[in-house]
Each structure stands twice: as structure tokens, then as C-alpha cells.
Amino acid sequence: MTRALLPWLLIPLLTVLILVPVGFMFLGAFMSGALADPEAHLTLSKVAAVYTTLPFLRTLGSTLVIAFLVAIAATLGGVTMAWLTSRTDLPARPIMETCIIAPLFLSPFVGAIAWLVLGSPRAGLLNVIARAWFGTTGAVVNVATPSGIVLIMALYYLPYAYLTVAAALRNMDPSMEEAACVNGSGILGTALKVTLPVVRPALISAFFFIFVLACGTFAIPAVLDRASQVRFLAVDVFQASATYPIDYGTAAAIGTLLFWISVMGIAAYRFASRAARRFVTVTARGYRIRLVRLRWLRWPMAGLVGVYVVLSIVLPYLALVWSAFARAGGTIFAPVWTLANARGVLTSAEVAGATVNTLEVGLITPTLCVGLGLLIAYAVRRLRVPASNAIDYITMFSIAVPGIVFGTGVFWTYVLTPAYGTIAVLVLAFVAAYVPFAYRISDTALLQIDRALEEASLLCGAGNGRTLLRITLPLARPALLSAWIMVFIFAVREISAAVLLTSSDNVVLSVLSFNYLDFGDVPKAAVVGLLQTALLAAGVIAGRYVFRVKLSSQV
């Protein structure tokens, strides 16, 4: 494959995968009805309503505030955890590290179900226990509030900040910290005055990345805020597409609004990422990491990580187990256990089919994503093909579109093709949605590989394709495998687009749990959630111990 031909392959491919669905979203925003409705006509009314009227602007404000707070909380938490596990003598660091990224294995949708069971104001298990043990009267925990939603979203986005900042911290030369210590600076002083400025680009990058993800999040506010007390744009998109009269125009118009917000967030993210990578490349050299001694703070800091683990993993899983196996009518103090829900779910043909579909999507999507991501990174970074900037931008486009709106665009893109209604349409949607992640990880990996190795291959007569396969690919293997695992996690958990593209032939576990919850069947949704987690854990454990992939070292 020559340098000149690659753009002719990549640009049409990315156009169909990403630009056409995004284009349908913009077209839909200017239509009075569904695209196929013969009575629908072009209009500015939907866009005008969304961009200029008070209800939507209030919701926009609320979304921005919530996403900002989530990004701040998750980034601060992630930075703290990353510093503790990367640069200090925190006890049991490998276990702590695994625990901190463990929330990635729990679908945010399922995690939200768990927190609904734990933190509803009256019937939430935590409030029931508080009333019984401490005689409290009001709600001690209420997840159905703006602060509750911010907290739960932050819990599940914290690993993203952790992964970004931990990688930067690991690559940081510790001599600067040592110099600060020698000159009398304490632990906090060194962390704030030396470490923090050095990782600032990674931190800013993590902040904007989480901000963009939070703006487009649908599952957590939709599940927790069943009574619609909190305004959130992505939830409005879902309601416009799910309640009567179904209003695709408004849904698409809100989608375009989210798109512009995300584009700005991504621009800031890319700027910070570039700065972060420049920093890492310049300072990457041989050194011995000397850990900061926490002294008396060692165990309190371990306790801090423990609190996070309890809130993000232990309590939600206990709630899921409670929901799945406790009979209705029992109490937390006198439970009546039952296997009926688990038996009912695990023996049903729907779950068997959905499990197979989930595995298919979970295996094919990351494989295609990583292949495409690497090809794009190689074309843009190494070959510097014509239109590199365009390819780079188009690849990152889908991050800017909320999954639920992107799913609508994918529907119109493929409805008349054989892929529609099959696993293939889910794979196409997910590849488009997650190729930016695979691309960024591949890109970072290429940056870390000395070009001289590839140049030696080329000088010895190998072509670009052979060099990619024989030199670059093996060297980038650890990063690519970790990208594979990351996209595997996303694909198994994905719900927003999957709900819009579901059919009788391609139901996946996330859609099944959504359908159970839509019928108020929390126990069965919990069983499916646990099953989904088992699949994710199996995939990640296989990656960790069979392929030696360390997720936290490559992002």
C-alpha cells in the first residue's frame, strides 16, 4: 500500500463510518419530522427552539455545570489516586491500582441501577440502614439529586483521569521531585509545586476528555433521575426519541448543540494531549523511580483509596447481588433469598442469544477498531500522507457526538443496507464510536517507537506495509493490546446506540438489561448486569494474564 493510496482508502471509509451518520444528525435537526416521513419538510424551527428558547438553554446550563463538576471531581480524584499509586509508597499498590480501574468493568448503566437501589431517598438500602441504626429521619443519601448524579458520574469517570495521569506520572523523571525534597519541600509542597505542574498537560487533557464524555452521558442521569428532576441534554435527546410525540428533529437539534460543546472540549483536549506527549517524549529516559514516603499518611491515604473502592465497586456490587437474589417483600435486615430471578434470566433463550451477540460484538469491534486505529496513526504520524489533518479530525469526530444521537445517524445510514438489523450494524456503529480511542493509543505508541528502526527496515528494501507488519506492529503490540482491551470494555458496555439499533437478531446484554429495567424489573436487570461484568472481567483477566496487557500503563 503506497503513501499516495492510503488517503483514498481512509477518507471514504471514515466518511461512511463517521461523517455520514453525523451528517444525518445535522440534516435531521433541520427537518420537521422523521427523515422518511413524506410530510416532513425543511425547517429552522427545531434548531431555533433548541438554541434560543429558555427551557433548552436552562438545560444546556445545567448540563454544562454538571459536566464541569463531574470533570473537576473525577480529575482531582484521578490525579490523587494516580499520584498515590505511581509516586508514593502506598501499601499494596498493584492491588490498589487494579481496584481503581475496576469501575471500568462495571457498565455505568448497571452501576446507576445499583446506586438507585442503594441511594433512593426513602427506599434506598443506605437510607433504610441509617434510619434503623442511627434513627435518621430524612435521606442520608439521595442519588436522585444533581449532587448525587455528579458524584456517581464522577465515580465512574475517575478511572479515565487516573489512566491518563498515571501514565504521565510514570514517565516523569523523579529527579525534580528529589531536588525539591532535598531543598526542604514537604510531601504536599513537592506534589503541588513540582509534580502537578509537570503533569498539568495530562491533567488538562483528562479534564476535557471527561467533560466531553459527561456532556453526552445518557445512562446515569436517565436511570438515577427517573423522576426527571435534573435537566440534562442527553436525557432530553432520549426522551425526545422515546416519548410521544417522537420528535427526531428536536433530538437531532439537541445533538448538534452537544456536538459543538464537544468539539470545543475536544479541541482543548487535543491541545493538552499534544503538550502532554511533547513533555513525555522529551523527558523519557532511563531513571530509577524513587517513591515519596508518605510516613504517617500511608494508611490514611490507603483508606482514601479504600473509600473510593467501596463507593465505586463494593457497595454497587453488593446492591446488585441484593437485587438479584433477595425476594421482594424481605428487608435488608431480614432478607429472603431466592434464585428464581437468576434462574429465570440465565435459562432464557433471550439471555443466551444476547450473550453470544455481546461476545461477537465484543470480539469483532476492538479487532477492527485497533486495526483501523493503527492504520490511521501510521498514515498520519509516520507516512504523513496527504490530507493527514483531515483524516485526523474526521477520526476524532465521533467523540463529539453523544451515542444516542450517533445511533440515530447510524440508523439512517444503514437502514437500507443488508447490515441493518444485524450484528454488523452494531459493529459498524461501535467501530465508528470507539476508533478515536484506538487511534489515540496507537498514535501515542508510535511516538514512543524510535523511527530509526522503521527507517532501517525501509533502507533494507521493505515497503511501508511490510515495515508496518514486521517492525511497527510487534513493537507497538503492548499498547495495541491494551487498546483492544479498552475498546472491548466499551463495546460490551455500550448502550446508547445499541438501544436505537436493536433488532430481534442483534440484542446484546446491555439492551436486555435496559429492557428489563424499562419494565421495572430491577432484579433481572441486576442479574444481566452481573453477567455482563463477568464477561468484562473474563476479557480483562485474559488480557492481563494471557497477553500480559497492563491497561494502566499504555493510555
Add this chain to the structure above:
Amino acid sequence: MTHSGNIVSRRLLLGAALAAPAIIAARAQSKPGITDDLVKAAQKDGTLSYYHNSDIGPTGLWTDAFAKRFGLQMKNMRLPSYPLFDRFLNESRVGRHLADLVQITDPTLLAYANRLGFIADYTPAGGAMIPGDLKQEGIWYGLFTDPMGIGYNSKTVTPEEEKLIQTGGWNALADPRWKGRFGTATPASGGSSYAFCYMFLVTLRAQYGKPWFSKLAANAPDIYASKAPLFERLAAGEYTLMDQGSAGTLSDYYLKGAPIRWSFPAPTPIALTSQSITKNAPHPAAARLFQEWSTTAEGQAEWLKYSIAGATRPDVVDPRHAGKLDWFKEPWFHEPTEFYTAYLKDEAFADPKKPIIAEWNEIFNYQSGKKG
């Protein structure tokens, strides 16, 4: 619009049912519609694609029973009522015909789809046994009925409050004591919610209307965009009571041991699960066979094995009802005395713009899918 013209006497629906044998061995009755030729043609189709909005568990068991009986493969797709209908509409409009049958709880939308030319004209033999107001001959057939009342959590009410719920009629909902203890769903959430609100805002406007709903709104209910999760929260004790309480779902929670009870003030709106064959069904014979079977006593009795909603055929009676089992034996349980189904024949109800949603949103200060 008059009240009297819209209320169907309970006798009309359940009288015949009580007079009939508990469950009729139905194969003989179903045979006229289920011919050997139809079965063979359906088996040649091989597969049936069923778009539905019902609970996936019971529906899966029910359709499996059909598939085993006739040697077909079922492909079920479940979405909430309106997204499901919209999906079917969009697919039909672009000529992507995947659904053989569509089943939702707003039959007026099926009539609307018929006007657009997307519904097949087919009259199953069993359709003759379904009361006239629960079908539109040749277009859609009501299969199951689900009365809607007031659901409440028996652990969170006092005896006096329970008495109010059981005897106070619909006005019991307007009592200020429920402030902060009440959950409801927007009429935009689905066909049954819309039918419920339609009765008060249109059919019984003179008696209830805006003033009554304003009292409900004054109790600051939590408003759900989908009704189903509200049942779960009621069972968990998050709310004391809810309106639009579908008996099928409430009784399901009762059977699971949840502290759930309910009352049926008069008139009691009925949600009707209805089914149509699509005009361009990819498996037309299989679709006809399924509708034939669904409208037989056998098919409807099979449904009652897995679900609690009532059958539309008067000759199919829930064995729990006949044997005074489960909630039928409870002292708090009282049968509904009169049903409200006339919305099914009300042209204004079928208005696809669903104008009462806007009025309801205004009363509850609920805008753009959000509380104002």
C-alpha cells in the same frame, strides 16, 4: 362527548367470562382459522418476526409455545410502545420490511398505520369472539386487557389511608396528604398512560378535568418518563401510591411478595394490548398463523400461564379468578365495577398529535421532557 356513551359495563366484558367454563380446551375452536394449508405455508416461511412492547420474559415463553406447537422460529423485538411503533413506521416508509406483526398498547396508532397503508387487512377466525369495542375488524385485534387503578404500598399507609384509597374513588388521589408521597407518569410515556389521562382530561372533563389534575399536581408528584420503573419504586417503598396502576404489573409484584395492593375506582380505564399484521410482512403466512393462534382461546389461555393481564375473549378466564386464588382471595381486593374502553373508538383519541400531552404538561409544569 358524553360520559354514558363511553363507559362499558363490566357485565359486557366479565359477565360472559364468568359464565363460561374456566378454560376451554381450545384446539377445536381454533381449527377453523388454523387450516393445514396455513400451517404448511407458515412452516415454509419458517420464521416469524414479532415487534412487541410487552414484558420480554412472558412474551418469550408465550411465543416459544407457539413456535413449538407449529414448528416455527420466533424472532422477537421488544421496545417501549412509541419507539417501537416509530421504528416500524420508519422501516415501512423506506421499504425496509422486517416486522411481520406489531403489538402495542395504543391501537389507535395501528389504525393510523393502516391509514398510511402499512397494515394488512386480515380477519382471524378467533376475532369473532373478541368484543367489538376491543378490535377494529380486519385491522387490529385486542388480545389482552389490563385495568388501571390506584396502586399503593401497604407498608407505608395507615389503615385510615388505605380505607381512603379503597373507598374514596379517584378523588382519593387528590388528597393533600399524599404530598411528596406520590408518583406518576407522563401521558407521553405510552398508550396506557395516555388512555388513563385521556379519560380524566377529555371523556370525564366535566367531572374531573383540569381542576382535578391540578390537585394531583399540587401534591408535587415525581413524574416518570416511563411508567414501568414507577412500579418497582412503589414496591421498594419510595412512593406510597401511584395512579395508572396496571393490575397486571401490580399483581406480578404482589406474587413476588412485595407489599403491593391496589384499588379500582370507577370507571376503570383499560389498557389494551393490540396486534396487527403488517402489510408487507416478510413471512405473511407465519404472521397470519400467529394472529389466528393469538386470538384463539388456546393462545390466550397460554398467555395467562405466564402473565396476569386478562384475555379479551370472554370464554377465556384466568384460573386464579375462577378459583379465588392469590389476590382474588385477599379481603382488600375488590373487582372493578365498570370499565372505560370507549377511547378506543374516539377519533379525537387517535389524533397523532396527542394534544392532551401539552395540557397535562402545562398542569404539571412539565416541559421538554423535564419538570419546569
